Amino acid sequence: MEKIIVRGGRQLNGTVKAEGAKNAVLPVIAASIIASEGKSVLHDVPALADVTTINQVIKHMNADVHVEGNTVTVDASRQLETEAPIEYVRKMRASVLVLGPLLARYGHAKVAMPGGCAIGSRPIDQHLKGFEAMGAEVTVGNGYVEAEVKGRLQGAKVYFDVPSVGATENVMMAAALAEGKTVLENCAKEPEIVDLANYLNKMGAHIVGAGTETIRIEGVEKLTGAEHTIIPDRIEVGTFMVAAAITGGNVLVEGAMPEHIRSVIAKMEEMGVTIREEEDGVRVIGPDRLKATDIKTMPHPGFPTDMQSQMMALMLSAQGNSVITETVFENRFMHVEEFRRMNANLKIEGRSVIVEGPSSLQGAEVAATDLRAGAALVLAGLVSEGYTRVTELKHLDRGYVNFTEKLRALGADIERVNEVETYQEELEPSESLSTL
Numbered sequence: 001m002e003k004i005i006v007r008g009g010r011q012l013n014g015t016v017k018a019e020g021a022k023n024a025v026l027p028v029i030a031a032s033i034i035a036s037e038g039k040s041v042l043h044d045v046p047a048l049a050d051v052t053t054i055n056q057v058i059k060h061m062n063a064d065v066h067v068e069g070n071t072v073t074v075d076a077s078r079q080l081e082t083e084a085p086i087e088y089v090r091k092m093r094a095s096v097l098v099l100g101p102l103l104a105r106y107g108h109a110k111v112a113m114p115g116g117c118a119i120g121s122r123p124i125d126q127h128l129k130g131f132e133a134m135g136a137e138v139t140v141g142n143g144y145v146e147a148e149v150k151g152r153l154q155g156a157k158v159y160f161d162v163p164s165v166g167a168t169e170n171v172m173m174a175a176a177l178a179e180g181k182t183v184l185e186n187c188a189k190e191p192e193i194v195d196l197a198n199y200l201n202k203m204g205a206h207i208v209g210a211g212t213e214t215i216r217i218e219g220v221e222k223l224t225g226a227e228h229t230i231i232p233d234r235i236e237v238g239t240f241m242v243a244a245a246i247t248g249g250n251v252l253v254e255g256a257m258p259e260h261i262r263s264v265i266a267k268m269e270e271m272g273v274t275i276r277e278e279e280d281g282v283r284v285i286g287p288d289r290l291k292a293t294d295i296k297t298m299p300h301p302g303f304p305t306d307m308q309s310q311m312m313a314l315m316l317s318a319q320g321n322s323v324i325t326e327t328v329f330e331n332r333f334m335h336v337e338e339f340r341r342m343n344a345n346l347k348i349e350g351r352s353v354i355v356e357g358p359s360s361l362q363g364a365e366v367a368a369t370d371l372r373a374g375a376a377l378v379l380a381g382l383v384s385e386g387y388t389r390v391t392e393l394k395h396l397d398r399g400y401v402n403f404t405e406k407l408r409a410l411g412a413d414i415e416r417v418n419e420v421e422t423y424q425e426e427l428e429p430s431e432s433l434s435t436l
């Protein structure tokens with residue numbers, strides 16, 4: 001079984017470079033199939049498992065995809081299939097983002113219905129509500145969602161009940177090729193939505209207002225491939241910021257865009273971390289003693305849920321009690337049980353966790369319950385006594401490129417190994433591993 005083994009006690013120093021953002025590149029690659037002419041050339045594409053999955057999805061549909069280093073070229077000008085089967089959607093929920101582009105271009109799309117996952121039930125009703133408002137007929141059955149429209153989608157006014165990132169992206173892509181004007185209200189405002197709108201506009205779309213709660217789209221008849229560079233990954237950036245802060249180190253996260261992570265910067269500063277915005281990134285200098293603070297996850301520009309578990313690791317090293325309230329996903333505290341195995345003092349109270357700091361963390365065998373939890377357990381391992389072994393790395397690989405190597409280059413005592421199970425482990429599987 002593959003594991004990351006980390007031994008605590010090293011301070012991290014040096015420079016680490018941010019990759020392109022997972023949550024920007026997935027919708028951009030999904031959007032690339034909307035182009036009926038020309039190629040898209042995408043730069044700074046991170047070599048993630050999720051990128052391989054979305055590439056497989058569009059290849060399965062007959063798009064031509066070439067990967068060379070961090071550049072991906074997509075030619076979707078051939079006739080495409082309009083179905084994405086369960087094997088891809090099961091691996092990665094973001095596969096549903098092909099619905100909007102296919103429906104707009106072909107008037108038909110069929111995608112396996114994504115189920116819930118480790119962090120919550122994650123419905124797609126707001127995506128479907130948007131397509132229906134534009135004239136599509138949507139049916140859900142036999143594990144699939146199918147959307148169809150006779151002729152073109154029609155521009156419409158859509159009010160999202162919740163500011164969903166995926167729904168805003170899916171409906172915005174569909175509206176780009178609809179007939180007439182679409183106004184989307186109560187949109188999500190994440191930087192990745194702005195990146196997607198910029199790419200679509202380069203393809204010939206007319207979208208204004210992305211990054212605010214109202215997006216206006218004037219539909220066009222055709223979109224063509226375009227060249228685009230993916231924005232840096234603000235969650236990977238935040239993860240390395242915590243790595244520097246938790247070890248009392250001094251790390252420059254190169255390529256970080258501070259305007260994308262204001263809430264993370266503000267909270268870390270409250271905890272006593274020094275953060276300097278430099279020309280080529282963000283420098284993080286950890287204090288001798290971290291102070292406790294409280295966070296509440298919210299849609300952007302609020303504190304990102306994707307940084308919640310990493311902040312929990314940081315708070316475990318702070319002086320005093322901190323409170324984390326999760327408002328975005330109803331079940332994103334699976335990592336609490338794993339942290340407890342490392343001697344962390346954590347109490348769940350409804351949608352909040354009380355983090356009692358400082359906990360004297362001890363190395364243990366723990367399992368990544370989702371991709372951010374995997375990173376957070378490694379972060380806790382950086383300051384734990386002895387060895388921490390993190391398993392279930394398939395989650396981590398969805399969202400982090402060379403995580404172990406990058407931490408080691410900063411001075412961490414860490415390696416990734418394929419460890420043969422011992423007889424003892426086979427006889428007595430740990431509680432967390434046996435329940436996965």
Ligand SMILES: CC(=O)N[C@H]1[C@@H](OP(=O)(O)OP(=O)(O)OC[C@H]2O[C@@H](n3ccc(=O)[nH]c3=O)[C@H](O)[C@@H]2O)O[C@H](CO)[C@@H](O)[C@@H]1O
Nearest residue numbers: 023094122123124125126127162164165166167306328329
């Ligand atoms: C690939 C990608 O970009 N993933 C990100 C995206 O996921 P994703 O786009 O799936 O997340 P959403 O913004 O849609 O979800 C936010 C909330 O809205 C709810 N909801 C969503 C859609 C819907 O139709 N109905 C509904 O009720 C969800 O259950 C959740 O409670 O945003 C999340 C919230 O910032 C991040 O954690 C994910 O990393």
Ligand SMILES: C=C(OP(=O)(O)O)C(=O)O
Nearest residue numbers: 093094119306371372399
């Ligand atoms: C929850 C996440 O991603 P996804 O929506 O792709 O599962 C994440 O990136 O933390």
